Amino acid sequence: xxxxxxxxxxxxxxxxxxxxxxxxxxxxxxxxxxxxxxxxxxxxxxxxxxxxxxxxxxxxxxxxxxxxxxxxxxxxxxxxxxxxxxxxxxxxxxxxxxxxxxxxxxxxxxxxxxx
Numbered sequence: 001x002x003x004x005x006x007x008x009x010x011x012x013x014x015x016x017x018x019x020x021x022x023x024x025x026x027x028x029x030x031x032x033x034x035x036x037x038x039x040x041x042x043x044x045x046x047x048x049x050x051x052x053x054x055x056x057x058x059x060x061x062x063x064x065x066x067x068x069x070x071x072x073x074x075x076x077x078x079x080x081x082x083x084x085x086x087x088x089x090x091x092x093x094x095x096x097x098x099x100x101x102x103x104x105x106x107x108x109x110x111x112x113x114x115x
Contacts, residue, residue, distance in 0.1 A: 020074030063094030
């Protein structure tokens with residue numbers, strides 16, 4: 001389990017603008033949080049971070065992902081979401097249980113540049 005969420009740098013604006021409000025993990029990478037807990041998130045290649053409030057938690061099978069899930073995760077299609085999850089979690093198949101976390105961004109931290 002991880003105590004921080006790591007997103008690709010390309011997702012910074014999607015979270016900041018509220019376009020991405022859900023993430024999926026596997027059992028081995030599930031988050032140590034409950035509803036109403038906060039967890040920090042960082043972005044690969046960026047110094048900025050955010051604080052997320054967990055609003056909901058559930059699980060489903062990989063093969064049951066929907067267009068609504070894809071959109072909530074910041075993807076245009078279910079296939080794009082599945083491709084991303086398979087790249088991250090190689091062993092997924094249609095019967096694999098995945099965990100979803102619905103969140104909202106409640107805080108930002110940006111690197112201060114000293115001149």
